[in-house]
Amino acid sequence: MRISDLALRRRDVARLATGLTAAAGVVAATRTGPAGAVVDGRHRLRRHPDGVDALDLPLGTLPGLARRADGFRTPVVETDRFTALGVTWRRGRGRVRARWRLESGGWTEWRTLPRLTHGPDPRSREGVRARAATDLVWTGPSTAIQVEMSGDQRGPVLALLRPRRRAADRSVGQHRSAAPDLVVARERGEVPMPGLLFRKAWSPNPRLRNGRPRYNERIRQVHVHHTVNSNDYGRADVPAMIRAMYRYHTVNLGWSDIGYNFLVDRFGRLWEGRAGGPRRAVRGAHTLGFNHASVGVAAIGNFESGRVRKPMIRALVRVAAWKLDGAGDPRRTVWVRSEGSDRFRDGRLVELPTIDGHRDTNETACPGGALYRALPMVRRRTARRIREFRRG
Numbered sequence: 001m002r003i004s005d006l007a008l009r010r011r012d013v014a015r016l017a018t019g020l021t022a023a024a025g026v027v028a029a030t031r032t033g034p035a036g037a038v039v040d041g042r043h044r045l046r047r048h049p050d051g052v053d054a055l056d057l058p059l060g061t062l063p064g065l066a067r068r069a070d071g072f073r074t075p076v077v078e079t080d081r082f083t084a085l086g087v088t089w090r091r092g093r094g095r096v097r098a099r100w101r102l103e104s105g106g107w108t109e110w111r112t113l114p115r116l117t118h119g120p121d122p123r124s125r126e127g128v129r130a131r132a133a134t135d136l137v138w139t140g141p142s143t144a145i146q147v148e149m150s151g152d153q154r155g156p157v158l159a160l161l162r163p164r165r166r167a168a169d170r171s172v173g174q175h176r177s178a179a180p181d182l183v184v185a186r187e188r189g190e191v192p193m194p195g196l197l198f199r200k201a202w203s204p205n206p207r208l209r210n211g212r213p214r215y216n217e218r219i220r221q222v223h224v225h226h227t228v229n230s231n232d233y234g235r236a237d238v239p240a241m242i243r244a245m246y247r248y249h250t251v252n253l254g255w256s257d258i259g260y261n262f263l264v265d266r267f268g269r270l271w272e273g274r275a276g277g278p279r280r281a282v283r284g285a286h287t288l289g290f291n292h293a294s295v296g297v298a299a300i301g302n303f304e305s306g307r308v309r310k311p312m313i314r315a316l317v318r319v320a321a322w323k324l325d326g327a328g329d330p331r332r333t334v335w336v337r338s339e340g341s342d343r344f345r346d347g348r349l350v351e352l353p354t355i356d357g358h359r360d361t362n363e364t365a366c367p368g369g370a371l372y373r374a375l376p377m378v379r380r381r382t383a384r385r386i387r388e389f390r391r392g
Contacts, residue, residue: 042078045162050205051240052247053162055079059087059147060156070094071150078144082160084229084244087113087147088133088252094151096134103141110148113137117362118225120255120285121292122340126211127285129254136161136248138229159252163240168203170236175201177278191325191389194318196262196270196278202239204246204258211256213276214283220327220334221294222320222355223287224375226367231266231301238265241300242273249285259285260298262319268311270319273298289341290352290361295323303368316378320355321385330354330382355379 037044045053057077059065064075071094081103087096096113113134120126132153149156180192229241246258260273261284273296276282286296297319299312324330333351340346342363350361355378358366 042080045080045082045160048205048247050203050208050243050247051164051166052243053080053164054247054251055082055158055160056252057158057160058156059149059158068150071148071153073148074146076144076146077158079142079160080162081141081143082139082145082162083141084136084138084161084163084248085145086134086136086159086161086248086252087149088131088157088159089153090131090155092132092152092154094149094153096153096156097148097150098137099146100139100142101144102139103143114228114364116253117288117342117364117366118259118286118296118358119253119288120259121283122288122346124214126254126256131252131254133253135228136245138227140230157252159248161244161247163244165236165240166203169239172197172201172239175199185389186391189390191321191386193279193322194270194315196272196319198278199272199275202242202246202271204243208247208250209257209275210250210254213257213274215276216281216283216291216293218293218327219281219295219323220354221290221336221352222323222330223290223294223296223358223361224316224355224367224371224378225260225286225296225298225358226303226371227263227298227300228302228304228366228368229300231303231306233266233300235265235267238269238271238300242271255285257285259296261286261295263298263300264312264315264319265300266309266312268315270315287341287358287361289338289344289346290336292339293336295319299367299371303371304365306368306370308371308374313374313378313381317381317385320378320382321389324354324382325386325389328354330386331379353379355382 045055047053062074066073097110099108099110101107116133116135175198177196179195185192249255249258257274262273263271272278274282274284283291284296334354335351338344338348344350357372358364
């Protein structure tokens with residue numbers, strides 16, 4: 001399967017609606033700055049050298065906008081093919097709904113887009129410049145969209161993305177770390193760094209980064225996430241998918257880099273995410289209010305109901321054991337002081353699992369029910385792996 005064939009599978013996606021509304025609802029053919037050209041009434045995504053085509057469309061000034069007391073609804077926006085979307089805004093709160101026309105035919109029902117509940121530390125330079133937003137939503141190949149916003153959001157912008165495969169995506173192995181020497185690791189009594197694919201394997205555009213890495217004093221937790229895309233992607237699709245997340249996090253959200261420290265795919269491959277050195281305690285932007293003593297690992301896929309396969313579990317265990325080596329028993333809980341999330345106020349002392357799911361710290365369903373139910377097994381296997389190497 002190709003990256004352009006990724007399909008969204010969320011239980012809250014409602015029944016399909018019917019056909020296209022009247023032609024009067026289609027956005028008029030005009031030229032806009034950040035949105036790029038409009039040709040024959042269709043907004044064109046801009047082709048970028050990093051392999052992610054993108055369209056950033058300010059919503060508040062669209063022709064044909066239907067304004068209401070509590071917000072607005074856009075007309076139907078005809079576009080090139082896109083496979084992921086998000087909405088950002090400068091400030092304010094409210095609900096964002098959208099529907100899109102699938103390339104295979106038919107419209108989705110109106111769907112509430114999940115609010116972004118991860119990000120950089122609110123008081124950091126990165127956090128101050130960050131925009132409020134929805135999560136990046138993977139739609140599958142689509143060619144039109146309509147958005148509805150209710151609340152007091154200011155400066156809303158629709159981001160449409162289409163990640164493309166690049167030739168180098170089929171040969172990522174040249175950027176793989178050396179296999180760990182397990183004998184030496186046991187002699188030293190330390191958990192080895194698992195084999196991983198360095199950042200060069202997914203070819204991020206360095207110009208999109210803004211700022212230098214920050215580091216934590218120590219690692220006490222591993223936060224587990226999922227990326228909510230389809231689960232049947234191919235090996236060569238993964239670099240493009242990570243590049244799309246990277247562009248959304250940096251260009252659209254204003255973060256300094258991709259938020260996750262590591263990502264794990266369904267084939268059991270571990271990918272380096274945020275820059276700063278995989279062996280170091282790099283501070284990520286993955287778990288709002290709890291980045292300061294943790295590592296964030298994203299499982300690539302949708303695990304609200306999808307099955308978590310053994311290769312992914314093994315990879316999660318290996319990275320968790322490596323990062324938590326010397327931090328105590330991963331089956332126990334730790335007390336962590338929140339730096340401010342939508343669930344725990346700034347300064348509150350919270351007892352959390354050493355290996356937890358994103359839902360433990362923020363108001364979200366992440367990392368999905370299936371993966372969350374697998375976390376007790378991940379904790380047990382992580383503890384066993386640490387003991388294995390500590391014994392020598």
